[in-house]
Amino acid sequence: MIPREHKLKIGVSGIRGEVGEFLTPSLACGFAQAFGTYVGAGRVVVGRDTRASGEMIQHAVCCGLLAAGCEVIDVGILPTPTIQVYVGSAGCRGGIAITASHNPPEYNALKLFNRHGLFFNHYERGELLDLYHQSDFQHATNAQIRRIASDMETPRRLHCERVLQFVDVERIRNKRFRVALDGVNGAGSLLSVEFLRDRLGCDLRAMSVDPSRPFPREAEPRPDTLGDLSELVRREGCDVGFGQDPDGDRLAIADETGRVIDNDDVLALVVDGVLRRLPGDVVVNLTTSSVIDDVASAHGRRVYRTPVGEANVVESMRAVKAAIGGEGSNGGIIFPAVQYCRDSYTGMAFILDRMAAAGEPFSVIAGRLPRYWRIAGRMDFEHGRLGMLMQSIEEALQAPAVDRSDGLKLIWPDGWIHVRASNTEPLLRMAVEAASEARLRQLQDRLRQFWGQ
Amino acid sequence: MSAPNSLRISHVGLRGIVGSGLHAAHVLDFAAAFGTFLETAGAVVIGRDPRASGVMIREGVVAALLACGRDVVDLGVVSTPVIQHNIGRLEAAGGISIGASHNAAEWNALKFFGRDGTYLSTAEAGELLDIYHLRKFQFAPYDRLGSSRLLEDAVDWYLDRLAEVYDFAALRGVRVLADCTNGTSSLLLRRISERFGMDIHLINAAMEGVEFAHPPSTTAKMVALQLAPLVTLVGAAAGFLFDVDSDRVAIATEQGEAVSEEMVLPLLADHVLPRSEGKLVITNLSSTALLEEVASGHGARVLRVPVGRQAAMDALASYRPEQIALAGEGTGAVMLPQFRFVYDGIASMLEVLTMMRERGQRLSEIVRSYPRYSMLKAEVPLESTLVPDLLMELRQAYSDGTANIADGLRIDWPGRWFHIRVSQTEPIVRVICEQKGEPPQKLFDDVLDHVRRMA
Numbered sequence: 005m006i007p008r009e010h011k012l013k014i015g016v017s018g019i020r021g022e023v024g025e026f027l028t029p030s031l032a033c034g035f036a037q038a039f040g041t042y043v044g045a046g047r048v049v050v051g052r053d054t055r056a057s058g059e060m061i062q063h064a065v066c067c068g069l070l071a072a073g074c075e076v077i078d079v080g081i082l083p084t085p086t087i088q089v090y091v092g093s094a095g096c097r098g099g100i101a102i103t104a105s106h107n108p109p110e111y112n113a114l115k116l117f118n119r120h121g122l123f124f125n126h127y128e129r130g131e132l133l134d135l136y137h138q139s140d141f142q143h144a145t146n147a148q149i150r151r152i153a154s155d156m157e158t159p160r161r162l163h164c165e166r167v168l169q170f171v172d173v174e175r176i177r178n179k180r181f182r183v184a185l186d187g188v189n190g191a192g193s194l195l196s197v198e199f200l201r202d203r204l205g206c207d208l209r210a211m212s213v214d215p216s217r218p219f220p221r222e223a224e225p226r227p228d229t230l231g232d233l234s235e236l237v238r239r240e241g242c243d244v245g246f247g248q249d250p251d252g253d254r255l256a257i258a259d260e261t262g263r264v265i266d267n268d269d270v271l272a273l274v275v276d277g278v279l280r281r282l283p284g285d286v287v288v289n290l291t292t293s294s295v296i297d298d299v300a301s302a303h304g305r306r307v308y309r310t311p312v313g314e315a316n317v318v319e320s321m322r323a324v325k326a327a328i329g330g331e332g333s334n335g336g337i338i339f340p341a342v343q344y345c346r347d348s349y350t351g352m353a354f355i356l357d358r359m360a361a362a363g364e365p366f367s368v369i370a371g372r373l374p375r376y377w378r379i380a381g382r383m384d385f386e387h388g389r390l391g392m393l394m395q396s397i398e399e400a401l402q403a404p405a406v407d408r409s410d411g412l413k414l415i416w417p418d419g420w421i422h423v424r425a426s427n428t429e430p431l432l433r434m435a436v437e438a439a440s441e442a443r444l445r446q447l448q449d450r451l452r453q454f455w456g457q
Numbered sequence: 458m459s460a461p462n463s464l465r466i467s468h469v470g471l472r473g474i475v476g477s478g479l480h481a482a483h484v485l486d487f488a489a490a491f492g493t494f495l496e497t498a499g500a501v502v503i504g505r506d507p508r509a510s511g512v513m514i515r516e517g518v519v520a521a522l523l524a525c526g527r528d529v530v531d532l533g534v535v536s537t538p539v540i541q542h543n544i545g546r547l548e549a550a551g552g553i554s555i556g557a558s559h560n561a562a563e564w565n566a567l568k569f570f571g572r573d574g575t576y577l578s579t580a581e582a583g584e585l586l587d588i589y590h591l592r593k594f595q596f597a598p599y600d601r602l603g604s605s606r607l608l609e610d611a612v613d614w615y616l617d618r619l620a621e622v623y624d625f626a627a628l629r630g631v632r633v634l635a636d637c638t639n640g641t642s643s644l645l646l647r648r649i650s651e652r653f654g655m656d657i658h659l660i661n662a663a664m665e666g667v668e669f670a671h672p673p674s675t676t677a678k679m680v681a682l683q684l685a686p687l688v689t690l691v692g693a694a695a696g697f698l699f700d701v702d703s704d705r706v707a708i709a710t711e712q713g714e715a716v717s718e719e720m721v722l723p724l725l726a727d728h729v730l731p732r733s734e735g736k737l738v739i740t741n742l743s744s745t746a747l748l749e750e751v752a753s754g755h756g757a758r759v760l761r762v763p764v765g766r767q768a769a770m771d772a773l774a775s776y777r778p779e780q781i782a783l784a785g786e787g788t789g790a791v792m793l794p795q796f797r798f799v800y801d802g803i804a805s806m807l808e809v810l811t812m813m814r815e816r817g818q819r820l821s822e823i824v825r826s827y828p829r830y831s832m833l834k835a836e837v838p839l840e841s842t843l844v845p846d847l848l849m850e851l852r853q854a855y856s857d858g859t860a861n862i863a864d865g866l867r868i869d870w871p872g873r874w875f876h877i878r879v880s881q882t883e884p885i886v887r888v889i890c891e892q893k894g895e896p897p898q899k900l901f902d903d904v905l906d907h908v909r910r911m912a
Binding site: 056 | 474476484485509510512513516517524563596597598600603604605668
C-alpha cells in the first residue's frame with residue numbers, strides 16, 4: 005500500500021489541515037469567504053481554541069468574512085459549545101469556531117455553524133463546498149464592508165446559565181465537592197475554573213488551565229491520556245476528576261480512586277441524570293454501548309441509533325425531539341435544552357448533580373451501571389476492499405439482527421460488532437461489546453480471522 | 458476607468474477598487490509574498506487609513522504575515538509617514554501601509570516599506586512581484602507563527618521626530634486652517650494642537666470610512682472649491698489641504714487664494730536650499746520649471762526623472778543622502794532633507810509655516826515674490842499601439858527644442874516646454890505644457906492637434 009499523507013482535508017466536514025504548508029491563510033480566508041457568501045451579509049460569530057495557529061487563522065477568517073460583507077462578532081478564546089450557544093441566541097447568520105478539537109496541536113480546522121448554532125446538515129455542507137470550489141464569492145465594496153465587534157462576556161454567562169438551570173446548584177454548592185480538572189490548556193481552561201469553582205462552589209484542584217501554554221498531553225481525553233488527572237485525584241483526595249479536550253466539547257471522568265471510566269459510562273450517567281429530570285427519548289450512534297438501552301428502558305424511554313458523527317446524532321435528536329443524546333465512544337454529550345452540540349459543561353453539571361443527590365462516592369454510582377465488556381480498534385485497509393470485506397463478515401458471522409446504515413453492525417442478544425470506515429482517515433474502525441468477558445473474546449476471535457491474525 | 462479593470466499590481470504595490478478589482482485573495486497572497494521576501498529579522502509594522510475596507514485588508518495582511526512567522530505591530534489608523542518613522546524606531550524588518558492616499562473612497566492599496574521605512578527599490582519590488590506571481594510562499598511551522606500587537610504611541614513618537622526639526626513653540630501664535638479630507642491628518646493635527654498648543658482649525662476632520670466630503674485630491678482646484686473661501690473667514694495665516702494618508706498637501710494663502718499644487722515644491726526648495734548641504738533637487742519631468750529658476754538662485758541643480766514614485770526612489774538611492782536637498786512632485790508630495798525616506802504633508806506644512814515666520818512675510822507675499830509660470834494640462838484617450846508613432850512625429854515636428862525621452866517625450870525651449878506621456882493606469886496620454894508668464898495656448902493647441910489627429 006502506498007502511504008499517503010492526509011495533512012489537508014477539504015470536504016463536506018469543512019476544512020482541516022496541518023498549519024504551515026497545508027492549511028494556509030489563503031485557504032482559511034477563501035473558505036470563510038465562501039461561508040460568508042453562503043450565510044449572507046449579516047453578523048457572524050468567530051471564536052477559537054488555544055492552538056498556536058489560532059490567532060493567524062482567526063485573522064484570515066475575519067478577512068474572508070468581511071470581504072463577503074459580513075459583520076464579525078469576535079468572542080475570543082472559548083469552548084466550541086459556548087460559541088454554539090451564543091450563535092444560537094445572538095440573532096446571527098452563523099458562526100465559525102477555529103479549532104481542530106481533539107487533533108494534535110499542529111492541526112487546525114474550521115467548525116461551521118448555521119444561525120441556530122448547529123452544524124450544517126449534509127445538504128447545506130454540500131452546497132457550501134460547491135460554492136467554495138466555484139470560487140463564486142460575494143465581494144463586498146468599501147461601502148458594504150462592515151466592522152469587527154467583540155463580545156467577550158455574554159457567551160460565558162449565557163452558557164453557564166443555560167446549563168445550571170437544569171441542576172440543583174444550591175445542593176451541589178453545599179456539598180463543596182473537591183474536584184480535579186485537567187483543562188489541557190484549552191479553550192475551556194478559564195470558563196471551567198469559573199464554572200466549577202465560582203458557580204458550583206467546588207474546592208477545585210486544577211491543572212493545565214493556562215490558555216497561553218501548549219497542550220501538555222495528547223489532546224483527546226481518554227483513559228490512556230489522563231494519567232496526570234488520575235494522579236491529581238489521588239494526591240489531592242478529590243471526589244471526582246474531569247478531563248476536557250482543547251475545545252471543551254468532549255469530557256472524560258476519573259472516579260475518586262483515580263480510575264478513568266469508560267466514555268460510554270459517562271454518557272450513560274448523564275443520560276440517567278437528564279431522564280430523571282426531563283421527558284423525552286434518547287439518540288446515540290451505532291457504536292455507543294448497550295448500557296444506554298438499559299438506562300433508558302429503566303426510565304421507560306426509547307433509544308434511537310444513528311450513523312457515527314455529531315451531525316447525524318443531532319439531526320435525529322431534532323426529529324424525535326430527544327431529551328438527551330450523544331456519542332459514547334468519543335465523550336460527546338448532547339443536551340438540546342442547552343444547545344444541540346457536544347458539551348462537557350452539561351456533563352460536569354449533571355454528574356455533580358447526581359453525586360449531590362445520591363450522597364455516594366462516584367465509583368459507587370458508576371458501579372451500579374450494568375457491566376459490559378468493550379473493545380475498540382482500528383485497522384489500515386485498502387480502498388476498494390471495503391464492500392467485499394463487509395459482505396464476507398456478514399455472511400460468515402450470521403447475526404440475528406443487522407444494521408447497515410453506517411458500515412456494518414451485527415447484533416446478538418448478548419453482544420454486537422460494529423465495523424465501519426473512518427470519515428476522516430483511511431482506517432477501518434471496529435467496536436465489539438458483549439455482556440460477558442468470555443463472549444467478548446469469542447466475538448473478537450471471530451472477527452480477527454478476517455485480518456488473518 | 459471601468460470597475461472590472463481597476464486592479465493594478467506593479468512595482469509600487471497593489472491597488473484597486475475593493476470588491477470589483479481588489480479582493481481578499483490578492484491581499485493575502487501579496488502580503489505572504491512580502492513575508493517571504495523579507496530577509497532580515499524583525500517585525501512588520503502596519504497601519505491603515507480610515508477607509509472601511511481597511512479592516513478587511515488588515516486582517517488579510519496580518520494573517521499572511523503571521524503565517525510567514527513574522528510578528529506584526531499594528532499602529533491602527535495612522536498616516537503613512539507615521540508608519541515609516543516607526544519602522545526605524547522598532548528596528549522592524551519592514552512595513553505595510555494600507556490606504557489609497559489620493560484615490561476615491563472605494564479604492565484601497567498596499568504600499569510596502571523596507572528597513573528604516575524606505576520605499577522598496579525597483580529591484581526589490583521586482584523580486585517581491587516575482588514571489589507574488591510564483592505563489593511559492595515560505596510559511597512557518599505551526600509553533601513558529603508570529604503574533605500581533607497594537608502600539609498606542611506611534612503618533613507621539615512621530616511628532617517627537619518633527620519636534621526635533623521644527624520649533625513648534627515659535628509657531629503657536631499662527632492660526633492655521635486645515636482641510637483633512639476626512640483622513641488621518643485630523644488626528645495628527647489635533648495631537649499637535651494638544652501637545653504644542655498650536656492654533657489649528659480643522660474642517661472635514663471626522664475620519665470617515667465610506668464617504669469623503671470631497672475627492673481627496675491635492676489640487677489648487679480642490680483648494681479653491683473647499684478650503685480657500687474659509688481661510689479669510691477663520692482669519693487664518695494659511696490653509697492646508699491634505700490627502701487621506703497625509704503624504705500630500707495643497708495650500709491656500711491668508712487672502713483665500715488657492716496656490717497651484719506646482720508651487721509647493723519650489724516654495725519648499727527656496728526655504729530649504731540655503732540651509733541644506735545637499736544641492737540636488739529631484740523631481741519628475743512633468744513638474745514646473747520654476748523649480749530650476751529657484752534652484753539656480755541657490756546654486757543648486759534639478760534632476761528630472763520619469764513620473765511616479767518609483768523613479769524618484771531609484772534616483773534618491775543613486776546619490777549619497779547628503780547630496781540631496783529635497784525631492785518631490787507637482788502633486789504636493791515632498792520629501793524634506795531631514796526625512797529623506799518619506800513624503801510627508803504635515804512636515805511640508807510645518808516647513809511653510811516656518812518659512813513665513815523666519816521671513817516675517819505673509820504667505821500671499823511669499824507666493825507673489827516668484828515669477829509667474831502658466832501650465833496647461835489635458836488628457837486624450839489613445840491606443841497604446843499608436844504611442845511610438847505619435848512621439849516620433851512630435852519629436853520631428855519640434856526638432857528645434859531639446860528633447861528628453863526618459864518618460865514619453867519632453868521638449869524644452871528657453872522659458873517654455875511640453876511633456877507628453879502615457880498614463881501608467883489608463884489608456885490615455887497626458888499633455889502638459891508650461892511657459893514663463895502667459896499660458897502657452899498656441900503650443901498646447903498645436904501639440905493636442907497632433908495627438909487628436911492620431912487618435
